[in-house]
Amino acid sequence: MVAAMRIVIIGNGVAGMEAALAVRNREPSWDITLVSEESDHFFSRTALMWVFSGQMSHRDIEPLERDAYERLGFRRVRARAIGVDTERRQVSFAGGQEPVAYDRLLIASGSRPRPGPWPGSEARGVGHFVTLQDLDWYEREVHGGTSLAGGPPRPRLHATGRSSDSPYRFREVAAERRGRLAQQPAVIGGGLIGIEAVEVAVTAGLRPHFFIREEWFWPIALDPKEALWISDRMAQHGVEVHLEHEIEALDTDSDGNVVAVRTNRGRYPSDCVVIGIGVTPNTAWLAEAGIDLDDRGGIVVDEGLQTSVTDVFAAGDCASVRWFDGTRRPEQLWYTARDQGRVAGRRLLGDAPRYDRGTWYNSVKLMDIEYTTAGLVNWKLDGEENWFFEEKGRVRSTTRIVTQGGHVVGFNMLGRRWDHSVLTRWIEERRTLDWVLRHLNDAAFDTELVPRLRVRRA
Amino acid sequence: MDQQGQNGLLATYREGWRNRSVVGIAFSALLVSFYVVLYWEHKVHQHLGIAPLTAISEAAGLRNRWYLYGALYSVAMITGGIYYLRRHGNSRYNRFRITVNVAIQVALGFTLPFIMPLFGGQELYFSYFWPLKYDYLYPQTLADLPLYFALYTVVGSLLAAPVLAVLYGKRWYCSWVCGCGGLANTFGDPWRHLTSKSTKSWRFEQVSVHLVLFIAIATTFLIGLDSLIGAEHPTFHRIVVGEHWQDWSIKSFYGFTVGAILAGVIGTGLYPVFGPRVWCRNFCPMAAVLGWVQKIGRYRIKVKPGMCISCGNCSTYCEMGIDVRSYAQADESFTRASCVGCGMCAHMCPRGVLKLENTWDRSEDKERQKLSVVDF
Structure with a gap:
């Protein structure tokens, strides 16, 4: 029997909550404290877009019932952590809250949106779409407030202790200042947060501008043919897609409200701007803690997610972990945060598991087109070849299989559903393209009654 | 274009009539009043001197108020079906399922029973089976039915329905054939997110649905016994069946509480308050039987490992809670007894994590590490 430990977890996102659940599962009597500036309850950050449109309520995006903290005996601290004293083993908070002591600490403070580098990026009417407070701001700009299901409980509890640079601060709303809801939103940044911000604006009946710096949408994952299909789909839904636009400034009126986006190609009137140019580790508050950070701000961790300080661990978006290609950087994905949280939970319990990242995979829905990827796609490998097939019928899909040296190393699939666990297994088994094409439908995850994909060999 | 997932985003919580607002509750009150008049029009007539539904049916040439109800029911399903398909009809599963279900209601739930008496026959409902259509296994009912239909109902209720549920899950009935399920999935679709997902509501369902099943079996058994010994035991006969159909007896009590109150007034009248499957989830004895069978059968919802982002679209739009x-x-x-296989969880999932399937193969599940984040 191990002596009861005091566990403190900074962040109640998926990494923090998974770790807390893992600890509680085995140690009913340990003291577990979960710290969050943002919210009372663990919620799915990936689901903010559906709350915005009204497809789900705040309650719906919370995976646990609201009595979970009480039932599982988690102590809740709703405050902004501003520092860690690793000598005295305590965490301090903004707003005069008492510091909390720990025996083992997990930092799972996640990401924060990357701020816009252009003049006017902090103007009224400009924001992000990452935190609950961002959601609140964007809903006020476009809808004038929350859906009928209301907001999260105790939304302003942390407001006393907030600092002006917190990602969880409330922004001023240009629509309220003007007395008119946003009519022409603009979204900057051709990635996943960008397309979400665009899609919710479309659902609200607006025709947003979508500024993308690159030649085509999401070049890190798609090739030009694939991206063209997505862009066409966006255009059909009323999105003004602007490719190869470099932002120069966000113009404001005399009152400080945003009125236009200026790019290298023109000036586009806009009364609400969402900046979605990526996220960075939310670790600025650790500057004085003596915990090693890498040059991106990620917390350096070993194979078992321990930081440079004993008994202090990190998991999720804020941790710089080893990728499948050997490099070290944060993994900003839901399922890796979940897995890291589970590993960290076992570290907090005193076990010695390793975080072992397998073959890369992901999936997402781009407007109404489903996307699955696995392995090395768009990595520009030496001697790689791309086999591409486009299905044009009642079902529309694209299939791209990347090979290198005779065996398959990656899949990029649009329009159909695929079981990535089968695709990654084939990559690990070093299957040939011929073999994969013969067996491709073994990886199909289409809903019933959908005719199977029939590929024609070129 | 055929697609598998939700086309565009929904604005469910931004539409007042779908969310226990004044409009929603007023609509629910209207539905409840309709059912009260439908089931107890003779009482309404006694007290107020009017029989509105009978008057309308006669004016419309529908013979009696039950055919009027059948016609309104079909119209509600067609209208609701169009509403549903406009939102979710981009998926073949949804299109086929709703089309078949509406067609069965219009053909077997209304048209055929309406025209059969014109040819001198009884009105018979081919799309309902015991224990949902609880009187179809009463000995007296069976004796009065044409032989072919008596065989149909016995074989259908006791053999075909469970066998099909083993092979395809209870969805073959609850989401493709049944009129109650069909109304819920069409007319009731706007309120599907209102079904409670709480653990408490699950516990309630487990008790209530099996309680009703027990009462249904016991009632059928007692009425069967009555046909054997009722003549020699008048007191038993009076308690079980009664002298007159209006008397209080076990038979009429079941018809009143289960058939009228739970299936009609509460089950449908409260769609805009508790979601569309109140009856199916909590009270339907047929759903209880098929649920047991489903647990040992092929049907399941397959989960793609490691891809879920916990967004909750599946749970939000599960009409069974x-x-x-x-x-x-x-x-x-997993396979849950209550799952009616409507497919909306897989349809709403933005990552294609879920898939309805029929298979005996459970081998790959065992290999998977069971790491639950919720169950303790």
Whole structure:
């Protein structure tokens, strides 16, 4: 029997909550404290877009019932952590809250949106779409407030202790200042947060501008043919897609409200701007803690997610972990945060598991087109070849299989559903393209009654 | 274009009539009043001197108020079906399922029973089976039915329905054939997110649905016994069946509480308050039987491992109140007794994590590490 430990977890996102659940599962009597500036309850950050449109309520995006903290005996601290004293083993908070002591600490403070580098990026009417407070701001700009299901409980509890640079601060709303809801939103940044911000604006009946710096949408994952299909789909839904636009400034009126986006190609009137140019580790508050950070701000961790300080661990978006290609950087994905949280939970319990990242995979829905990827796609490998097939019928899909040296190393699939666990297994088994094409439908995850994909060999 | 997932985003919580607002509750009150008049029009007539539904049916040439109800029911399903398909008809599963279900209601739930008496026959409902159509196994009913239909109902209720549920899950009935399920999935679709997902509501369902099943079996048994010994035991006969159909007896009590109150007034009248499957989830004895069978059969919802982002679209749009997300997060393929296989969890999932399937193969599930984030 191990002596009861005091566990403190900074962040109640998926990494923090998974770790807390893992600890509680085995140690009913340990003291577990979960710290969050943002919210009372663990919620799915990936689901903010559906709350915005009204497809789900705040309650719906919370995976646990609201009595979970009480039932599982988690102590809740709703405050902004501003520092860690690793000598005295305590965490301090903004707003005069008492510091909390720990025996083992997990930092799972996640990401924060990357701020816009252009003049006017902090103007009224400009924001992000990452935190609950961002959601609140964007809903006020476009809808004038929350859906009928209301907001999260105790939304302003942390407001006393907030600092002006917190990602969880409330922004001023240009629509309220003007007395008119946003009519022409603009979204900057051709990635996943960008397309979400665009899609919710479309659902609200607006025709947003979508500024993308690159030649085509999401070049890190798609090739030009694939991206063209997505862009066409966006255009059909009323999105003004602007490719190869470099932002120069966000113009404001005399009152400080945003009125236009200026790019290298023109000036586009806009009364609400969402900046979605990526996220960075939310670790600025650790500057004085003596915990090693890498040059991106990620917390350096070993194979078992321990930081440079004993008994202090990190998991999720804020941790710089080893990728499948050997490099070290944060993994900003839901399922890796979940897995890291589970590993960290076992570290907090005193076990010695390793975080072992397998073959890369992901999936997402781009407007109404489903996307699955696995392995090395768009990595520009030496001697790689791309086999591409486009299905044009009642079902529309694209299939791209990347090979290198005779065996398959990656899949990029649009329009159909695929079981990535089968695709990654084939990559690990070093299957040939011929073999994969013969067996491709073994990886199909289409809903019933959908005719199977029939590929024609070129 | 055929697609598998939700086309565009929904604005469910931004539409007042769908959310227990004044409009929603007023609509619910209207539905409840309709059912009260429908079931107890003779009482309404006694007290107020009017029989509105009978008057309308006669004016419309529909013979009696039950055919009027059948016609309104079909119109509600067609209208609701169009509403549903406009939102979710981009998926073949949804299109086929709703089309078949509406067609069965219009053909077997209304048209055929309406025209059969014109040819001198009884009105018979081919799309309902015992224990949902609880009187179809009463000995007296069976004796009065044409032989072919008596065989149809016995074989259908006791053999075909469970066998099909073993092979395809209870969805073959609850989401493709049944009129109650059909109304819920069409007319009731706007309120599907209102079904409670709480653990408490699950516990309630487990007790209530099996209680009704027990009462249904006991009532059928007692009425069967009555046909054997009722003549020699008048007191038993009076308690079980009664002298007159209006008398209080076990038979009429079941018809009143289960047939009228639970299936009609509460089950449908409260769609805009508690979601569309109140009857199917909590009270339907046929759903209880098929649920047991489903647990030992082929049907399941397969979960793609490690892909769930816990967004909750599946749970939100589950009309049976199943917390689908808890299984998806745990990478656990599953079969729940209450699942009617409407397919909306898989349809709403933005990552294609869920798939309805019929298979005996459970081998890959065992290999998976069971790491639950919810169950303790």
